[in-house]
Amino acid sequence: MSPKKLNCMVIVFAIYLLSQHVHSELEVGYYSDSCGMAEFIVKDEVRKAYNRDPGLAAGLVRMHFHDCFIRGCDGSVLLDSTPSNKAEKDSPANNPSLRGFDVIDSAKARLEAECKGVVSCADIVAFAARDSIELVGGVGYDVPAGRRDGRISLISDTRTDLPPPTFNVNQLTQLFAKKGLTKEEMVTLSGAHTIGRSHCVAFNSRLYNFSTTSLQDPSLDPSYALFLKRRCPQGNTNQNIVVPMDPLSPGVADVGYFNGILANRGLFISDQTLLTDTETASQVYQYSRDRYTWASKFADAMVKMGQIGVLTGNDGEIRENCRVINS
Structure with a gap:
């Protein structure tokens, strides 16, 4: 084999490995060893909330969409505004239309008690959307997990990255x-x-x-x-x-x-x-x-x-409270 052909094969193989790495950043069953009850706990909280108010299913699906379209699926939609910053959730595009933040809070509280500092808020949102779809008769699916939580949430991002109802x-x-x-x-x-x-x-x-x-x-x-x-x-x-x-x-x-x-x-x-x-x-x-x-x-x-712009590895953090960044 000529050196030129060998070099081409090496480059192609390197690209293949890179693509495999990109797609394997998240994985199904990510918490099977570190927090085996994670997905069950989220599903249980979603089911209880749905039994109280079936309309929350749509709210949780919408929340996942609005999270992923702003800075990627990093849980930024969950962050509360502070005196110095207006967050995504207070945008007219999200308030009062987004619902279910208390469901995420409940799931997070149980997960912190079960396996502290392990399960990200971004993954909880992704799990909750899947569970909601199943509850209303949709097709269930495996959720690749391993997202980490972002530390930035800006109301200004919602003006450019969320499709308004008037778009053609x-x-x-x-x-x-x-x-x-x-x-x-x-x-x-x-x-x-x-x-x-x-x-x-x-x-x-x-x-x-x-x-x-x-x-x-x-x-x-x-x-x-x-x-x-x-x-x-x-x-x-x-x-x-x-x-x-x-x-x-x-x-x-x-x-x-x-x-x-x-x-x-x-x-x-x-x-x-x-x-x-x-x-x-x-x-x-x-x-x-x-x-x-x-x-x-x-x-x-x-x-x-659910894989748009995810943070993995050492990027981002695992929030203790989904509404605020870690101190």
Whole structure:
């Protein structure tokens, strides 16, 4: 073999080893030796919270998404604001829409009593999202773990890294691509809107102030618009009024979300916009007819999303309290 070919093989092998290292930073069963009850404890706390309030399942899935899209999946969304810093959780994009922080606190307290300083808050969020999906009828999946917790949480990051409900399909595609997710994975993960609820402020503009030529979004089914107007009267400032993302089955991980889009009943502009692109529209139609395909791909996409920008090894820390950095 010539030296040139040998050098090429060495380079290729080195790249392969590097790629294997990148993908093995997190691993399934990471706590099997150091804290064998870790995943059971998180699941138990999620189940108890779900039994009290089934709506928390959607909140915990949303929390994982909002954590991973800001600085990676590092638990930064859990940090409280301080006198000198406004944190992510106090952004209008997160407050009051994010729920379930007390569930994470409860799980963390039990884990600290069981195996102090071992399980990261970021991993608890990832486990809790998976457990929530299972509780609402989604496909379960193994969660690679080993994340460490970040020490920075800035409200300003939420203005650029979280997709607002007004984004169109091109803006969504570009933002997800920045996070290493494909257009297909973007549509797949959007299916999380099959569960949960939204406050009126997120979609009111579609009802009363859409454009200079149309007060109401013409792409919105008229009967659905009337239903939304009854729930969210113009000028009402009551922050407690919420609307289910999928009115027919808001507590079940099914494909009602995709059927709603096909009926022009996507709640957000960022939902209905999926019909404006040939590729995403085709995917919406496919998922609307095949719940298992969506649920299976959703599980895969959640695993991939859960590895965005993770801190491992000596980076970050294992927080004692998920709301504050270690002193």
